[in-house]
Every structure is written in structure tokens, then in C-alpha cells.
Amino acid sequence: MPRPRKPKSSRAATLADVGRAAGVSAMAASAVLNSVKTSSRISAETRERILAAAAELQYRPNAAARALLHRRMNTIGVAAVVDDKNELNHYFLALLNGVLTAATHHEQNTTVFALHDWSNDTRRLDSVCDGRIDGLILFAPTFDAEVGRKLPAHTPYVTIHANHAVEGVVNIESDEENGAFMMVEHLLAQGHRRIMHIAGPEGFTGADRRVTGYRRALKKHKVRFERSLVVHSLFDDTHGHEAMRGWLQHHAGEPLPHAVFCANDAIAIGCIEALAECGLRVPDDISVAGFDDTLASRASVPQLTTVRQPLVQMGRQATQILLERIGTIPNVPPPPSPVVLPVEVVERASVGPRPAVDRIVPALKRR
């Protein structure tokens, strides 16, 4: 004899509860609610009774129980390192948009993990490969191959903009070198010759590729490369600001660059601020270009001329490939790795023609 249960209102109804309310077995309820073989097994009248009971009790098949059976949570994880201020950034936002769109389209959920450091937080990622996610997307991981291989073998993952290739892991990237090349060609086409580059941190694949593209464009157009025109910065506006300001400070009285090509939009925004503080206007006095085409490039005034990386699409594609590996969606032939997406120059307002007269770096006002 079944013990009477205390109907705690806070407890979710189970199949047994539904069955009891409808006067049938849990199994019959299951059959109806999964709508398989309904007509053949269960009378229309019983069916209605079960449906009504389920609605009344706000029944939902328990996800944990199903996951235990199917070994699938229908959830993917995305992991990203957050920046200095412990905040997610525009780059993350764009990728997340793509992941959410694709995941939702395939009725998959998305769990977000914000890490502070790839190499140290690998443990935390590890601990989450416990069946609660079916796979993982890593945004711009900088761990080395060895750390990557330490992730549990049973959780498939793909990377976006990985700093190092990991054997057997698909990496999605964009044609960054070519993007830099095209942007610098665009600046040259506007007549600019003295083109500064605020690069990303040294040793980052993405930053290095932009430098390479920058140099290749200069070389092609026979503009001499000057080491003093390249400075490095972290990928945020604060450091971009400091980099530009520092350069101006050390080069007062020298010829002002015609244009500054920045390694991402955030740096470009910091750069424009630093220029504004010296009374230099963009693009009238000096042109500034970004990279990424994040929301920030449109929030900036003037709007940034930038290199569009298809970040949303990259997030979408990473999700697609991951779901194929998991087996959630049909397995097309495995993609080659890396998957390289094309980039393009987006012309907005921060780049103009070369000014009629060359200028000198003004002496910096004290802050």
C-alpha cells in the first residue's frame, strides 16, 4: 500500500503524482505526455484526463531524471576569461550572442562560466564536466596544449581564437592577419603614410597576426616600417588610453602620425580619448581605426572604422560544430581545424583623408 504523501506545495509534481490524479499508472501518464503511440494505447478519454491532471499539477518531466537516462543535459557551457575589472566585455557579448542564438535554435541551453585565469581555473572547468553540460566552448583560451588535454576526455569542446592549437580540438578563428592587412591598405589608400599601430599584448596569437598584417601592407606599398610607431597594450580602453598618451608624451615635437591602427575597438576608444585630451580631433587631425566591430565601435563618437570579425557567426558556428560532436545534431563531415572565417573593413567616421598639412605632436598638458 502506497504511503500517503504530504503534498508539499513546493515540491514539483512527478509522473506518479499525475498518474495518481488521473487514476492511471505513471507509465500510462508517461506514454501520453510523451505523445508516443498515444491513440493505440490509451483511450481518448483517459488521455484527456491525464493531460488535464498534468496541467493542473504543472507537471514537467524532471530534467535530472531524463539526463540520467539519456546521458545528456541538452546544455552546453561557454567559458571565458573576464578582464581586469572582472567584467565581461563586448567581445564576449558578441560571441555569446551567437552561441545563444544557435543553441536556442537547437533547443539547447547555455551555461556561462566566467574565469579569472585559464591555467589556474582549468580545475573549475574540470569540475563542471560532470554531466551538467554536454560540451564546452572556450572563448580565446590561452592555456597551452597540455592543460587543454587535461580536460576530461568525456566532454567534447571546441575553441574560438585559441592561442595554441590543441590536437583533435576544432578551433574557430577569423582571418586576422588579412584583416589588419586590409585595414592598413585602406589607411594607405586615404593617403596616410605615417601609420602607428597600437598592438595587443605580445605573445598573443591574435595580436601577433595583426602586427604581421600591418607590416605586410606597409611592405607591399613600400612604406618603411618604423619600430617606434608600434606600441603594445592590453586589449581594453584603459590600456589603450595609456599607450597612446604615453607615446605622445615621449614623442612631443616629432611628426604626428597620420593614422593609428588599433588592435581592437576598446584600444581605439581609449586612443581617441587620449588624443582628445591633447586637443587632437578624430578624424580631422588624425585618423583612428579599430578591430572587431563590437557594439563599442558604434557606441563611440565618432563611430569607429574597424575590421569586422564575424563574432556572432563565430559563436554560432562553434555551437553548431560542438553540437555535431556531441551528436545532438546530425554529424556532417568533421570540419578542418582551424575554421577560418573571413573579415572585412567597415568604414565609419573615425578614418578620414590625410590632413592637408602634417602636424607635430603637441606638448602634453599635465593632468
Add this chain to the structure above:
Amino acid sequence: MPRPRKPKSSRAATLADVGRAAGVSAMAASAVLNSVKTSSRISAETRERILAAAAELQYRPNAAARALLHRRMNTIGVAAVVDDKNELNHYFLALLNGVLTAATHHEQNTTVFALHDWSNDTRRLDSVCDGRIDGLILFAPTFDAEVGRKLPAHTPYVTIHANHAVEGVVNIESDEENGAFMMVEHLLAQGHRRIMHIAGPEGFTGADRRVTGYRRALKKHKVRFERSLVVHSLFDDTHGHEAMRGWLQHHAGEPLPHAVFCANDAIAIGCIEALAECGLRVPDDISVAGFDDTLASRASVPQLTTVRQPLVQMGRQATQILLERIGTIPNVPPPPSPVVLPVEVVERASVGPRPAVDRIVPALKRR
């Protein structure tokens, strides 16, 4: 006799696998790995053997099985409506930052649901209240109380900036009316008298409160309210741009406002662009203020003077309260609803003193 299992490398190891590898029962393995009563039950040597086996097999306690037992996934959900372009925005990003920080701190995971429409997508939220999340945080929901009450009773939720109060649901908000009041007082203190307001959409609580604060400040300082100085816009830069441009078009030849108070940062950015297109410079010719203090307010050049809503903290606090309701963390006395957080004026560069001479709205250049 246990059937030999085919060791599919893709399958995660179970407690039984670990036990077998170590020559003990699954239960013994469980006891060791949960590190309860270890010394008393299991010899140090056996313990080592079990630990080694678990490491070797990359064992992780299955989350679904645990969730089935504990009725807890240690995961919360956040749901937000994405904007026109189906993209998440700065406001969302800031709140998410707060939620992730707090959730991670309590070792909880966060699943993100991006919806297109509150009233229609309530079904989708419903379907996800199936044990995969322990509770839900709703970002700026605009559904009415009735829809809200349709969410399954067994899933607790809290709201942030809800458009309507729902009985029994804690809402976290900020003191928006006062924020608007303080900002308009700040503009008045700079000498501005003719202050335009680009409000949010009519019928939105947050937008209405800003209008109220705006009017209250004008009244207190005996500045006549002019209906023609208030226009409405959606909460994004495109509509902010249109709103400002449209106003200028219809008021050519009339006195230019001294300042524009915008209902959020995105509108302010669109507004600055529209002004720039007419050759009006901020803040030299006209001051512009935003609301929210999102990342965008710092990406803008000039940086926006704005009202800081503590969005990150609101996300954090919402998480805290939700986890208390779930029972994950100790239950302090239930907070009053709504929880109202203080706001403050952040002075940056987009607001300056009132120009020496009043100006006339210039005739608009054709686009």
C-alpha cells in the same frame, strides 16, 4: 556475476568503475570521494588506491544523479529579452556580470535564456522549470502579474526592474525617479534652463519614473515644463538618434535646448551623433546626459555624464536573494519588495556649463 562492460572511451567513469578499479565497492569509493568519515571507515592505503583510481579514470560525480537525489542542480537561470537586432546589450551585460559573480561565489552555475518577447516566451521559460535550474532571475520583465503567476509554483524567481509588481515576488530596482531628479538638478546647476528630455517608451515604468523625476526637478527650481521638449524613444542608440534628429528637423529656427537629458546611455549616444551631424558639438554647444552608466558611457567620446545605476550590484543582490529563497544559502529575514538601490550622478565630459550665448536650431542638412 557482473557482465563485463565495453569500456567506451567516450563514457564518463562511474562510481562503480572506480570501485572496480580499486577493488572496493562503489559505496566505499563514494565514502572516500565525499571525504566523510574517511579515517574511521577506510584504511589509509585503500583510500589512496581509490583516489588514484578516480584520478586515473577522470571520475566526476554525475550531476544528474546527484540532482535527482538532492532536487537541486546548483544552477540558476537568468532570462532577458534581447533587443531589436536580437542582440544582448550593455544593460544585460552589466547585470549578468553581477549575477555571475555572486553565483560563482556560492558555487552555483548560471544558465542564460535570451527571449524575444516576455508574454509569448513565457512558455519557453515554463518548460525550463523542470529541475534543471533551481530558480530564475528575470531581467526587466514586462509581462503582467497574471503571466508571472503562471510560472510553475515550484520554481522561485526574483525580478530586476519589473514593469509590474507580482505578489510574493521580490523585485530589485534602483531609485530611478530620484536619479532623474538629481541629474536635472545637476544640469540646472550648470546654468542650463531649456532642458530637453528624450524619454524611454511610454508605459514603461522605468521611463515614466525618469519623466517624473525630470518634472519634479524643473518644478522645484521653477523652470516651466514644456511638453514640446519631451520626446519618446526606444532604449537603443538608433532610436535615440532618430528622436533627436526628428526633433531638430521639426524645430529649426527655434531656440536650441541648453541640454538634453536622455533616458539611457544608448539614447544619449544616438543623440550625440545626431547633434554632430548638425555640426553641434557636445558639450560646447549643447550638453547631453545619459542614464545607467553602462560600458557605453565610457566608450563614448566625449564620455557621458550619466546616472549610475548599480547594475552589477543589482545582479549580485538578486542572486543573493534568490539563493536565500532556494535555500542554498542561509535565509536571512526576507527582504521587503521592492528592494530599491541608490543611484548617483557621475560627472564626465558630455555636460558642460551653459554656453555664453543662446543658439538657434540650425537647418538640417539633407542626408
Add this chain to the structure above:
DNA sequence: CTGAAAGCGCTTACAG
């Protein structure tokens, strides 16, 4: 102190 059993909620495969 140790192991076998029961049960979380569900579904699949198997007897009646």
C-alpha cells in the same frame, strides 16, 4: 566497521 538495499524520477524492454 562494512556491505546490500532502497529510492530519487524517468523510460525502455519485457512479461502477462
Add this chain to the structure above:
DNA sequence: CTGAAAGCGCTTACAG
């Protein structure tokens, strides 16, 4: 066609 049973992986409560 229908119901009882077994099992997903784990932990808790109970016999030995």
C-alpha cells in the same frame, strides 16, 4: 494492449 520490473548513477538509512 497493459502493467511490473529493471536500470541510469548516486547517497542515505539500514542490516549484518
